[in-house]
Amino acid sequence: xxxxxxxxxxxxxxxxxxxxxxxxxxxxxxxxxxxxxxxxxxxxxxxxxxxxxxxxxxxxxxxxxxxxxxxxxxxxxxxxxxxxxxxxxxxxxxxxxxxxxxxxxxxxxxxxxxxxxxxxxxxxxxxxxxxxxxxxxxxxxx
Amino acid sequence: xxxxxxxxxxxxxxxxxxxxxxxxxxxxxxxxxxxxxxxxxxxxxxxxxxxxxxxxxxxxxxxxxxxxxxxxxxxxxxxxxxxxxxxxxxxxxxxxxxxxxxxxxxxxxxxxxxxxxxxxxxxxxxxxxxxxxxxxxxxxxx
Amino acid sequence: xxxxxxxxxxxxxxxxxxxxxxxxxxxxxxxxxxxxxxxxxxxxxxxxxxxxxxxxxxxxxxxxxxxxxxxxxxxxxxxxxxxxxxxxxxxxxxxxxxxxxxxxxxxxxxxxxxxxxxxxxxxxxxxxxxxxxxxxxxxxxx
Amino acid sequence: xxxxxxxxxxxxxxxxxxxxxxxxxxxxxxxxxxxxxxxxxxxxxxxxxxxxxxxxxxxxxxxxxxxxxxxxxxxxxxxxxxxxxxxxxxxxxxxxxxxxxxxxxxxxxxxxxxxxxxxxxxxxxxxxxxxxxxxxxxxxxx
Numbered sequence: 001x002x003x004x005x006x007x008x009x010x011x012x013x014x015x016x017x018x019x020x021x022x023x024x025x026x027x028x029x030x031x032x033x034x035x036x037x038x039x040x041x042x043x044x045x046x047x048x049x050x051x052x053x054x055x056x057x058x059x060x061x062x063x064x065x066x067x068x069x070x071x072x073x074x075x076x077x078x079x080x081x082x083x084x085x086x087x088x089x090x091x092x093x094x095x096x097x098x099x100x101x102x103x104x105x106x107x108x109x110x111x112x113x114x115x116x117x118x119x120x121x122x123x124x125x126x127x128x129x130x131x132x133x134x135x136x137x138x139x140x141x142x
Numbered sequence: 143x144x145x146x147x148x149x150x151x152x153x154x155x156x157x158x159x160x161x162x163x164x165x166x167x168x169x170x171x172x173x174x175x176x177x178x179x180x181x182x183x184x185x186x187x188x189x190x191x192x193x194x195x196x197x198x199x200x201x202x203x204x205x206x207x208x209x210x211x212x213x214x215x216x217x218x219x220x221x222x223x224x225x226x227x228x229x230x231x232x233x234x235x236x237x238x239x240x241x242x243x244x245x246x247x248x249x250x251x252x253x254x255x256x257x258x259x260x261x262x263x264x265x266x267x268x269x270x271x272x273x274x275x276x277x278x279x280x281x282x283x284x
Numbered sequence: 285x286x287x288x289x290x291x292x293x294x295x296x297x298x299x300x301x302x303x304x305x306x307x308x309x310x311x312x313x314x315x316x317x318x319x320x321x322x323x324x325x326x327x328x329x330x331x332x333x334x335x336x337x338x339x340x341x342x343x344x345x346x347x348x349x350x351x352x353x354x355x356x357x358x359x360x361x362x363x364x365x366x367x368x369x370x371x372x373x374x375x376x377x378x379x380x381x382x383x384x385x386x387x388x389x390x391x392x393x394x395x396x397x398x399x400x401x402x403x404x405x406x407x408x409x410x411x412x413x414x415x416x417x418x419x420x421x422x423x424x425x426x
Numbered sequence: 427x428x429x430x431x432x433x434x435x436x437x438x439x440x441x442x443x444x445x446x447x448x449x450x451x452x453x454x455x456x457x458x459x460x461x462x463x464x465x466x467x468x469x470x471x472x473x474x475x476x477x478x479x480x481x482x483x484x485x486x487x488x489x490x491x492x493x494x495x496x497x498x499x500x501x502x503x504x505x506x507x508x509x510x511x512x513x514x515x516x517x518x519x520x521x522x523x524x525x526x527x528x529x530x531x532x533x534x535x536x537x538x539x540x541x542x543x544x545x546x547x548x549x550x551x552x553x554x555x556x557x558x559x560x561x562x563x564x565x566x567x568x
Contacts, residue, residue, distance in 0.1 A: 029441075
């Protein structure tokens with residue numbers, strides 16, 4: 001599998017925690033989103049660019065596995081990997097490390113597809129602009 | 143002061159509470175938003191209608207006073223009042239009653255203005271469509 | 285598989301949508317949470333009861349598949365099913381139906397475990413109070 | 427007026443924006459919260475410390491004035507000021523600057539009070555631990 005990697009450090013916000021004092025489980029999807037943005041920044045493929053080419057890339061699947069809780073004020077590192085696929089989909093994998101104690105907190109994955117802005121129709125073939133962006137990257141074997 | 147009134151009952155979501163077990167203070171602005179939507183439904187003035195006339199109505203001011211805490215699972219009633227003003231602004235006042243104990247939980251207000259969708263320019267005069275909607279309502283003295 | 289069923293109707297909040305005008309994908313986990321609460325209410329097994337027996341039940345796994353988008357103001361029905369398992373875990377399955385057009389919007393599942401409040405230790409055996417609650421329910425074959 | 431100052435830079439999250447593509451108005455209260463935490467860190471007065479002395483400090487009042495919109499991906503600086511008061515209250519003032527264009531985006535204030543953890547009773551006199559923390563700070567004239 002060929003991949004691209006990126007990392008983002010986040011401090012848990014008070015408003016992201018629930019009455020058990022830990023990050024509310026849905027908020028990891030925010031952290032994943034932030035990490036995707038970071039990777040997009042690092043490799044030059046922004047929301048805006050995608051949009052300018054006439055597409056958006058809605059999420060069609062998410063999976064999360066929670067390994068240990070994260071408390072308010074703790075710092076976490078989100079590691080994100082973009083997998084290279086032939087199909088017209090975008091697959092990211094994530095791990096969240098609690099920097100306060102070094103523990104693995106959460107792992108997850110998301111899948112996105114290409115949808116045309118003009119009519120919200122699904123694109124079944126990888127768009128050219130994306131294909132050529134892929135070809136310019138230095139993919140790593142993982 | 144001439145007003146229109148509406149009410150909405152809400153059950154507090156787990157994800158709306160913070161580590162102290164109470165509704166996170168910013169979430170009252172969601173409750174207010176829901177109550178505005180309810181009033182808009184009741185009196186026939188939706189976001190869509192506003193948008194179709196070429197406007198949106200961003201919030202430019204909010205004020206909240208917290209009187210007593212609301213806990214997860216409690217039910218609240220949000221009473222909302224639309225005030226009639228000559229200026230090109232939309233002013234709502236709110237109170238949140240904790241239905242579990244009858245206590246006043248929060249009071250607040252929001253002010254919105256009219257902005258043109260096409261260029262995000264502020265409209266200084268009350269738009270015709272809104273003026274004529276106002277004239278059709280049965281305002282109450284308050 | 286033996287199951288219990290429940291349903292909850294929700295109107296999409298403005299603040300739950302993203303710049304593409306659709307429900308932000310992480311917010312389905314809120315809807316799922318609300319549906320779990322509804323089922324817990326319907327069958328008499330609340331957070332408080334669990335807590336009083338010395339446990340909480342953190343989520344350890346979630347999966348979502350998004351089938352069609354939901355827009356601001358649309359009404360959805362969340363159908364939730366509790367599966368009966370021998371292991372010390374709580375598995376819910378969900379579907380979200382867009383009531384505006386009858387379309388299936390999202391399906392998902394969550395898994396919870398039993399954790400001791402006093403030391404956050406995982407409980408590997410189904411607790412007695414939960415076992416006896418299970419035995420009193422009228423499970424349906426599905 | 428004697429004050430303490432702090433600053434925090436934030437990048438707007440996708441999930442913090444609404445269908446008009448701008449930060450949802452309630453999310454500024456998150457930014458304010460983050461800025462308070464930053465100031466607390468800078469001057470050594472954390473949530474935990476307050477809690478260890480038997481208090482928490484719920485927000486009883488908020489005010490926001492929105493001056494210009496902030497869009498997804500833009501970076502903002504939140505400047506926060508703690509005012510010194512004789513009364514048993516904590517008053518912060520905030521301004522949010524859009525770093526993308528230098529514009530003032532939002533100003534606001536929050537007021538907190540001291541509440542006893544043990545019985546949620548309001549404390550009418552400034553607690554000793556807080557008083558002595560105040561005395562050790564290098565307040566600035568503003």
